[in-house]
Amino acid sequence: MSKKYKYGFIGAGNMGSSMISGLLESGLAEKKDITFVTAHEDSAKNIEERFGIERSKDAASLSKESNVIILAVKPGQLSDILPDIRESLDAGSIVVSVAAGKSISEIDNALLSMEVAGKLKVARAMPNTPAAVGEAMSAVCFNDRFSDEEKKEVLSIFRSFGVAEEVDEGLMDTVTGLSGSSPAFIYMLIEAMADEAVRHGMKRDKAYTFAAQAVKGSAEMVLKTKKHPGELKDQVTSPGGTTIEGVRALEEKGFRKAIMEGIDAAIRRSLEMSQN
Numbered sequence: 238m239s240k241k242y243k244y245g246f247i248g249a250g251n252m253g254s255s256m257i258s259g260l261l262e263s264g265l266a267e268k269k270d271i272t273f274v275t276a277h278e279d280s281a282k283n284i285e286e287r288f289g290i291e292r293s294k295d296a297a298s299l300s301k302e303s304n305v306i307i308l309a310v311k312p313g314q315l316s317d318i319l320p321d322i323r324e325s326l327d328a329g330s331i332v333v334s335v336a337a338g339k340s341i342s343e344i345d346n347a348l349l350s351m352e353v354a355g356k357l358k359v360a361r362a363m364p365n366t367p368a369a370v371g372e373a374m375s376a377v378c379f380n381d382r383f384s385d386e387e388k389k390e391v392l393s394i395f396r397s398f399g400v401a402e403e404v405d406e407g408l409m410d411t412v413t414g415l416s417g418s419s420p421a422f423i424y425m426l427i428e429a430m431a432d433e434a435v436r437h438g439m440k441r442d443k444a445y446t447f448a449a450q451a452v453k454g455s456a457e458m459v460l461k462t463k464k465h466p467g468e469l470k471d472q473v474t475s476p477g478g479t480t481i482e483g484v485r486a487l488e489e490k491g492f493r494k495a496i497m498e499g500i501d502a503a504i505r506r507s508l509e510m511s512q513n
């Protein structure tokens with residue numbers, strides 16, 4: 238299905254290169270199907286060497302040569318890029334932005350030209366940093382000009398390096414808190430778990446492995462068994478045992494409330510930032 242698409246990356250930093258890697262490793266695209274541009278010569282050389290893909294002369298040429306144009310620059314850099322590519326797009330172009338906090342309508346309006354008026358397909362996505370190891374959680378939303386097949390195509394880009402789901406654009410700030418920011422919270426959890434194990438005598442590198450694998454395995458249990466997390470928790474807590482003691486201690490310290498507050502704070506900050 239995807240072989241007819243040519244992907245053009247404007248920006249190939251952390252996120253862009255994770256996406257390129259996913260496309261190539263999953264076989265969704267071949268090297269010849271992907272071009273890119275970056276701001277600096279040395280980073281462009283690195284990408285060429287790392288992936289064996291060709292760079293385009295500039296963003297405008299890339300947009301002409303590609304039918305899926307991926308905007309993987311920092312949100313503040315978009316305003317420089319969009320005017321450069323506006324006249325190179327046609328009604329068949331699909332523009333996919335991963336810039337946090339930039340709405341579909343902002344991008345659509347900035348790209349408005351005679352050629353694409355009322356036709357341009359713009360998707361917005363929020364992946365997260367585990368994209369770097371092929372384990373991203375990405376949310377994708379679309380304007381109303383996509384066919385089902387085109388939506389599938391865009392989702393398949395994000396599924397090449399993790400899990401991806403379509404969401405309403407109104408939920409993008411929630412996604413930012415839930416899966417965008419939460420890897421940092423999980424790293425804090427892993428670090429705290431390991432710190433305590435170190436305090437009890439375990440070597441630090443081993444403690445990180447134990448803690449991280451416990452988090453990973455528990456997440457897999459939720460995803461694979463589809464059981465309610467509370468039911469899975471109940472299965473671990475035998476009467477009078479060790480785990481229920483830990484659960485009680487965590488409840489006393491407001492563990493769940495702390496997590497909810499952290500997610501809420503991130504969602505609120507995302508809302509604030511997207512309104513500016």
Ligand SMILES: NC(=O)c1ccc[n+]([C@@H]2O[C@H](COP(=O)([O-])OP(=O)(O)OC[C@H]3O[C@@H](n4cnc5c(N)ncnc54)[C@H](OP(=O)(O)O)[C@@H]3O)[C@@H](O)[C@H]2O)c1
Pocket residue numbers: 247248249250251252253274275276277278280281296308309310311312314317318335336337363364365366367417
């Ligand atoms: N990192 C994440 O986990 C994550 C998660 C969700 C969303 N995002 C979104 O992904 C986007 C990129 O983030 P990132 O972390 O990948 O940033 P990054 O590592 O700084 O990469 C930015 C890329 O944009 C290029 N660039 C900058 N100005 C350009 C220009 N005028 N023309 C062409 N290329 C240009 C840079 O080139 P040089 O390297 O040559 O400067 C670099 O390749 C952001 O909008 C961010 O909100 C990232």
